[in-house]
Amino acid sequence: MNVLVAHSEPEVRAAVAAALRPLDADVVEAADLDGALAACREHLPDVALVDLGACSGEPERLLAEIKGDADLFRTSVVLLCPEIEVDAALRAHAQGAEDVLRWPAADAEVVSRVRAAARAAALREQLLERERGLEELAYSDELTRLYNRRFLSRQLSALVRSATRHDRTLSIVLVDIDRFKSINDRHGHARGDAVLTRVAARLVQVLREEDYAGRWGGEEFLVLLPDVDDAGAHATAERLRASVGDRPVAGLRVTISAGCATWTAGESPDDVLRRADAALYEAKRAGRDQVKRAV
Numbered sequence: 087m088n089v090l091v092a093h094s095e096p097e098v099r100a101a102v103a104a105a106l107r108p109l110d111a112d113v114v115e116a117a118d119l120d121g122a123l124a125a126c127r128e129h130l131p132d133v134a135l136v137d138l139g140a141c142s143g144e145p146e147r148l149l150a151e152i153k154g155d156a157d158l159f160r161t162s163v164v165l166l167c168p169e170i171e172v173d174a175a176l177r178a179h180a181q182g183a184e185d186v187l188r189w190p191a192a193d194a195e196v197v198s199r200v201r202a203a204a205r206a207a208a209l210r211e212q213l214l215e216r217e218r219g220l221e222e223l224a225y226s227d228e229l230t231r232l233y234n235r236r237f238l239s240r241q242l243s244a245l246v247r248s249a250t251r252h253d254r255t256l257s258i259v260l261v262d263i264d265r266f267k268s269i270n271d272r273h274g275h276a277r278g279d280a281v282l283t284r285v286a287a288r289l290v291q292v293l294r295e296e297d298y299a300g301r302w303g304g305e306e307f308l309v310l311l312p313d314v315d316d317a318g319a320h321a322t323a324e325r326l327r328a329s330v331g332d333r334p335v336a337g338l339r340v341t342i343s344a345g346c347a348t349w350t351a352g353e354s355p356d357d358v359l360r361r362a363d364a365a366l367y368e369a370k371r372a373g374r375d376q377v378k379r380a381v
Contacts, residue, residue: 087109087110087111087112087132087133087200087204088111088112088114088129088130088131088132088133089106089109089111089112089113089114089131089132089133089134089135089200089204090113090114090115090116090122090125090126090129090131090133090134090135090136090161091103091113091114091115091116091135092115092116092117092118092119092121092122092125092134092135092136092137092140093117093135093136093137093139093140093166094117094118094137094139094140096117098137098189099115099117101190102135102166102196103115104193105193105196105197106196106197106200108197109197109200109201111200114129114131116140117140118140119136119140119141119147119148122134122136122140122148123148123151123152126152126158126161127155127157127158130157130158130160130161131161132160132161132162132203132204132207132208133161133162133163133164133184133200133203133204133207134152134161134162134163134164135164135166135187135200136148136163136164136165136166137165137166137167137189138165138166138167138170139167141165145163145165145178145181145183146181148163149163149178149181149182149183150181150182152182153181153182159182159210160207160210160211160214161207162184162185162203162204162206162207163182163183163184164183164184164185164186164187164199164200164203165178165183165185165186165187166187166189167186167187167188167189168188168189169188170186170188184203184206184207185199185202185203187199224236224237225237227300227301229279229282229283229301230282230283230286230301231283231286232286232289232290232299232300232301232307233298233299233300233301234300234301235300235301235302235303235308237300238298238300238302238308238310239355241298241310242258242308242310242355242358242359243355245310245312246349246353246354246355246358248312249312249349250351254312254313255312255313255314255315255348255349256310256311256312256313256314256348256349256358257311257314257315257316257318257319257322257346257347257348257349258308258309258310258311258319258346258347258349258358258359258362259308259309259311259319259322259323259326259344259345259346259362260302260306260307260308260309260344260345260346260347260359260362260363260365260366261289261306261307261308261309261323261326261342261343261344261366262305262306262307262342262343262344262366262370263281263282263285263305263306263330263340263341263342264340264341264342264343264370264374264375265374266278266281266304266305269281269338269340273338277336277338280336281335281336281338281340282301282305284335284336285307285330285335285340285342286299286301286307288326288329288330288335289307289309289326289329289330291329292322292325292326292329293309293322296312296313297309297310297311297312298310309322309323309326314348315348316346316348316379319346319347319348319379320346320377320379322346323344323346323377324377326342326344327341327342327343327344327375327376327377330342331375341374341375342375343366343369343370343374343375343376343377343378344365344366344369344376344377344378345361345362345363345364345365345366345367345368345369345377345378345379345380346362346365346377346378346379346380347359347361347362347365347379347380348380358380361380361381362380364380364381365378365379365380365381366378
């Protein structure tokens with residue numbers, strides 16, 4: 087357990103640290119609000135025991151910064167104070183404080199409050215893990231483990247808004263496995279599923295960390311390329327095509343066709359998708375195993 091103790095008086099910090107020895111906690115100390123925030127960012131404590139005086143009697147900034155930070159908000163904040171009105175305690179709780187402890191306090195009470203606050207922090211972490219697991223189920227394709235259509239639709243809309251607001255470039259690539267129906271018909275659905283999963287894995291290996299790839303439906307995949315222009319999208323699509331066609335997939339000769347489109351100002355997500363789909367259709371009509379740019 088990691089615990090931050092923030093108090094202007096070294097003697098009080100030492101007393102609190104001594105009280106916490108039965109917990110075998112790693113204690114970090116700070117003398118003021120800025121020091122407490124810096125220590126939180128560096129050590130990510132499970133519990134922060136912070137003297138109300140160190141916050142100049144106003145804990146709003148401390149609580150706002152900790153609870154508004156994606157890394158720090160798991161920390162349970164326990165405010166130390168000699169006296170506090172009921173209304174002030176309720177406000178502190180509403181702003182994110184886990185507990186308010188009247189100081190001075192007996193060692194047993196300090197230990198009890200800190201353990202309870204640490205359990206609350208652990209529970210928050212468990213809930214977050216569960217939420218991440220549920221989000222993964224909601225937004226991933228069960229077979230390929232790539233993003234699913236729901237996630238891709240939302241992410242494309244978000245990227246179009248960002249491109250509009252910040253004048254950024256955005257491209258997409260729509261990919262289709264050539265003659266996939268014949269793979270299923272001739273080799274069975276199990277082999278077809280193997281082809282889908284291995285093609286998905288190869289597509290991801292080509293992309294940057296900031297790109298998004300997912301199963302758009304059936305044997306189609308959609309790739310979102312933030313900050314990539316038309317030439318970059320075409321080059322990426324060619325790498326995707328080569329990653330699949332250059333060697334057998336699940337023991338079969340497999341190729342893909344792709345259509346790429348670069349978002350233009352004023353276009354909706356559906357507009358750029360339609361253009362990519364039209365380019366993919368042209369790639370299919372021209373003989374498959376190739377990439378076409380949208381017009």
